[in-house]
Amino acid sequence: MGARNIIPVNRPSVPAHAKKYLDECVRSGWFSSEGPFVKRFENEFARYLGVKHAGATSSGTAALHLALLALGVGPGDEVILPAMTIASCYFAIWYTGAKAVPVDVDPETYCIDPDVIDRAVTKRTKVIMVVHLFGHPCDMDPIMMLAKKYKLKVLEDAAEAHGAEYKGRKVGSIGDIAIFSFYANKIVTTGEGGMVVSNTKTYIERVNKIKALNHSKTRFIHDGIGYTYLMSNMQAAVGLSSLEEIERSIARKRTMATLYRNQLSGISGLILPVEKSWATNVYWMYAVRMDPKAHLSRKKLIDLLMTKYGVQTRTFFYSPRTAFRKLQLFKTDRFPVAEALERRGFYLPSGLGNTNMEFIRTSHALQKLL
Numbered sequence: 001m002g003a004r005n006i007i008p009v010n011r012p013s014v015p016a017h018a019k020k021y022l023d024e025c026v027r028s029g030w031f032s033s034e035g036p037f038v039k040r041f042e043n044e045f046a047r048y049l050g051v052k053h054a055g056a057t058s059s060g061t062a063a064l065h066l067a068l069l070a071l072g073v074g075p076g077d078e079v080i081l082p083a084m085t086i087a088s089c090y091f092a093i094w095y096t097g098a099k100a101v102p103v104d105v106d107p108e109t110y111c112i113d114p115d116v117i118d119r120a121v122t123k124r125t126k127v128i129m130v131v132h133l134f135g136h137p138c139d140m141d142p143i144m145m146l147a148k149k150y151k152l153k154v155l156e157d158a159a160e161a162h163g164a165e166y167k168g169r170k171v172g173s174i175g176d177i178a179i180f181s182f183y184a185n186k187i188v189t190t191g192e193g194g195m196v197v198s199n200t201k202t203y204i205e206r207v208n209k210i211k212a213l214n215h216s217k218t219r220f221i222h223d224g225i226g227y228t229y230l231m232s233n234m235q236a237a238v239g240l241s242s243l244e245e246i247e248r249s250i251a252r253k254r255t256m257a258t259l260y261r262n263q264l265s266g267i268s269g270l271i272l273p274v275e276k277s278w279a280t281n282v283y284w285m286y287a288v289r290m291d292p293k294a295h296l297s298r299k300k301l302i303d304l305l306m307t308k309y310g311v312q313t314r315t316f317f318y319s320p321r322t323a324f325r326k327l328q329l330f331k332t333d334r335f336p337v338a339e340a341l342e343r344r345g346f347y348l349p350s351g352l353g354n355t356n357m358e359f360i361r362t363s364h365a366l367q368k369l370l
């Protein structure tokens with residue numbers, strides 16, 4: 001299989017105005033976080049979501065850390081989070097000295113299961129961190145009700161769900177605070193980068209202060225520990241050009257999902273992603289899972305997809321027990337749904353630069369193999 005024929009899991013697409021805006025950075029000499037694109041990108045992103053305030057950051061992981069600090073999370077606190085997510089969510093909690101308390105996920109949406117959160121709440125719980133996984137929103141109403149009942153804050157991780165909607169509201173605008181990642185494979189990208197958003201002004205003021213060394217009113221006299229979690233003007237320039245295309249990008253993802261669904265529904269052995277009646281899924285990745293009754297193992301299938309058809313796929317995240325076994329953490333915890341997804345889930349080529357032909361070729365390969 002020649003490299004030319006490989007269908008990558010994520011083929012990037014370059015926004016039309018990226019070069020023009022980057023040229024402006026070069027012409028003006030504004031490369032750092034002080035440049036004008038950062039504010040423009042923050043304002044436009046907040047406007048798109050319908051939230052009041054936004055603070056750009058160096059990554060989604062940094063955004064998670066800052067959002068937790070803005071909420072006042074620290075040693076002795078507990079944060080509830082889903083057992084199927086990227087390690088960034090756990091690491092950000094640990095950076096603050098708080099305890100991460102995973103709970104299992106919903107078997108259809110793969111997002112945090114609202115029905116099991118209740119059992120994980122203790123006197124020390126401060127935050128519920130929800131993750132809108134693979135582009136599908138979490139079921140927010142019961143989560144917000146629980147948060148109200150126990151006086152907890154809700155942090156939405158919308159890194160994978162730019163523009164996804166829950167009952168007509170954009171994810172990232174529902175909880176107390178939210179974060180986004182703009183890593184290269186995200187719907188809006190800055191290459192590397194992130195954003196914290198909130199309707200609470202003090203949260204974003206805290207984020208913006210702590211992300212830039214936590215200076216007090218007197219520069220170089222510090223109110224506490226600070227970081228340099230900043231987004232550069234060049235990253236924001238790319239981000240703004242990418243944000244200009246968000247509607248088209250989401251439409252592209254949804255076309256991809258329709259193509260895959262038309263080609264793949266009815267194939268035995270493969271379970272396709274859902275879109276709940278209350279959700280608009282932006283299909284950041286087209287995430288499928290093997291039916292346990294399939295005649296091939298996942299390993300065999302993804303090996304054959306690559307060796308016979310040149311189709312690259314990627315398996316889901318691991319559950320915390322597997323992901324952190326070298327750290328000797330969560331050794332005895334059990335998350336049956338997340339653990340089944342860890343064994344059976346994988347995603348198909350889903351990039352904004354992938355072509356319809358590539359989606360069809362991938363589907364045909366799956367039809368043949370299954």
Ligand SMILES: Cc1ncc(COP(=O)(O)O)c(C=O)c1O
Pocket residue numbers: 059060061062085086088089131157159160181182183192193194
């Ligand atoms: C759900 C989720 N949260 C957080 C992050 C971390 O973002 P970043 O890679 O920008 O640090 C990612 C990854 O990209 C993610 O998928």
